[in-house]
Amino acid sequence: MPTRTTVRKLRELRERRRTADRRFGARLLGSAAVAAITAVPFGLLLVLVEGRWQPLRRLDAGAARRLHEIALEHPSWTSTLRFLSDRVWDPVTLRTAVALLTAWLLYRRAWRLAAWSAVTAVAGGFIGLLVKTVVERARPSLEDPVARAPGFSFPSGHAMTATTSFAILLLVLLPLVPRSWRALCWGAAVFSVVGVGFTRVALGVHWFSDVLGGWLLGLTVVALTAWAFEAWRADTGRPHADVGEGLEPELTDEQPEADAPGPGERAVT
Numbered sequence: 001m002p003t004r005t006t007v008r009k010l011r012e013l014r015e016r017r018r019t020a021d022r023r024f025g026a027r028l029l030g031s032a033a034v035a036a037i038t039a040v041p042f043g044l045l046l047v048l049v050e051g052r053w054q055p056l057r058r059l060d061a062g063a064a065r066r067l068h069e070i071a072l073e074h075p076s077w078t079s080t081l082r083f084l085s086d087r088v089w090d091p092v093t094l095r096t097a098v099a100l101l102t103a104w105l106l107y108r109r110a111w112r113l114a115a116w117s118a119v120t121a122v123a124g125g126f127i128g129l130l131v132k133t134v135v136e137r138a139r140p141s142l143e144d145p146v147a148r149a150p151g152f153s154f155p156s157g158h159a160m161t162a163t164t165s166f167a168i169l170l171l172v173l174l175p176l177v178p179r180s181w182r183a184l185c186w187g188a189a190v191f192s193v194v195g196v197g198f199t200r201v202a203l204g205v206h207w208f209s210d211v212l213g214g215w216l217l218g219l220t221v222v223a224l225t226a227w228a229f230e231a232w233r234a235d236t237g238r239p240h241a242d243v244g245e246g247l248e249p250e251l252t253d254e255q256p257e258a259d260a261p262g263p264g265e266r267a268v269t
Contacts, residue, residue: 042216049154049209060207064140067202071146078146085199089192091157094165095121101172110256112232113248117168120225124164124218128157140204147203155213156206162196163218174246
């Protein structure tokens with residue numbers, strides 16, 4: 001039979017976990033809202049785009065014109081870019097990967113990491129769509145276009161989805177990757193995110209500043225939701241997790257969040 005002191009300590013521990021979970025949920029939602037309005041670099045870029053700043057417009061036009069010329073001159077190269085953009089790095093493909101990862105985290109009973117993954121992906125998608133609707137920037141209009149895309153242009157949804165998706169995959173799965181392979185994983189993620197942006201400009205469906213905006217806004221969403229997750233760890237007495245170790249190094253354990261009650265679980269009484 002557990003002693004009265006042991007029961008009291010268990011109650012205090014469970015209560016601390018529940019309080020931390022409530023704060024975690026509030027911080028996740030709050031950080032998603034903050035990401036929409038306080039991203040300083042993105043906000044500055046948005047001002048320049050909306051103000052039609054001439055140096056930026058010249059950069060956009062020059063990049064679009066030069067890459068479009070190359071696309072017309074090299075049809076096979078253009079087909080490869082279209083395949084990468086529309087299949088490998090397509091937002092549907094990346095979101096499906098994140099959804100499968102989230103389902104696996106739920107199976108592993110890593111409840112809070114699954115919540116972080118889902119909120120980051122969904123918030124990124126909705127915030128990107130909201131900004132597109134507000135800005136209403138037209139896509140490039142080129143002679144003999146090699147590709148077409150619907151909707152508004154700023155920020156690039158492909159670039160933003162790639163940024164949030166690869167960040168989620170990295171920050172969740174790094175604890176499962178041997179240290180000698182982690183640099184390669186980071187390199188592959190960065191290459192993919194940059195590659196997505198390049199394909200969108202090269203195919204003539206986005207301006208360079210659209211892609212830059214997608215990268216910045218995606219990074220802002222990830223940074224703020226990751227901060228919320230780290231705050232939850234601090235509230236529950238867990239050690240600080242270095243970004244190179246992933247958000248939850250305990251994911252390698254059989255039960256990564258065994259010391260915290262999951263959905264529907266009740267505290268010990």
